[in-house]
Amino acid sequence: MTTSALDEARMHGSRQEPEGRGGIGASRALGVLLVVCGLLGLIASWYITLDEFQLYKNPNFVPACSINPIISCGNIMKSAQAKVFGFPNPMIGLVAYPVLMCVGMGLLSGARFRRWFWLGLQAGTLFGVGFVTWLQDQSLYSIGSLCPWCMLAWAVTIAAFWYTLVHNIKHEVIPVGGGVRRAVAEFHWVVPVVWYGLLIMLILVRWWSYWSTLL
Numbered sequence: 001m002t003t004s005a006l007d008e009a010r011m012h013g014s015r016q017e018p019e020g021r022g023g024i025g026a027s028r029a030l031g032v033l034l035v036v037c038g039l040l041g042l043i044a045s046w047y048i049t050l051d052e053f054q055l056y057k058n059p060n061f062v063p064a065c066s067i068n069p070i071i072s073c074g075n076i077m078k079s080a081q082a083k084v085f086g087f088p089n090p091m092i093g094l095v096a097y098p099v100l101m102c103v104g105m106g107l108l109s110g111a112r113f114r115r116w117f118w119l120g121l122q123a124g125t126l127f128g129v130g131f132v133t134w135l136q137d138q139s140l141y142s143i144g145s146l147c148p149w150c151m152l153a154w155a156v157t158i159a160a161f162w163y164t165l166v167h168n169i170k171h172e173v174i175p176v177g178g179g180v181r182r183a184v185a186e187f188h189w190v191v192p193v194v195w196y197g198l199l200i201m202l203i204l205v206r207w208w209s210y211w212s213t214l215l
Helices: 003-012 028-057 073-077 090-108 115-143 148-170 178-186 190-206 208-214
Strands: none
Touching: 028 073, 028 090, 028 148, 073 115, 073 148, 090 115, 090 148, 115 148, 115 190, 148 178, 148 190, 190 208
């Protein structure tokens, strides 16, 4: 395929550039998204970790983000779900989110990665979004509290997972039919809008008796 043909294919979205010897690149938008998601996730993980350490030193410590019966980081941190693997969950974020930042910065500098790398990134973000989905369920229906920093981590993990998937479908790293590929490319915004909207609705419904007192 000639250079002009590749340019035309990228313009119309009918077929993405094959991997070739140089790997698969990505748009600047994806690079920026991964950097921003990684940075925000790292900030959230860092603040939660600092409060966890304070809680270890002083069991009566009340985090600044514990502001009412529902928005209560302290309840989250004291729960068994906050240490699923035997250590505070945000420590996973201290490792994972910088990886997203590095990948994003690499893409912004023009890096191209092999198919196995993109599949690995997809697997990592899939684990992340699965884990935060479980944490969402535990926060809403088991612990009964919300943590603003945790919710920030939820939001950026969802975005990183979905737009990595969009990239991998568009570039045929994950093979799907042409119709699906075109739909994902054109309506990529629908899934995150519905996803975030559903999460907000679940939070409103779960504690509507409390939210209604604030109106």
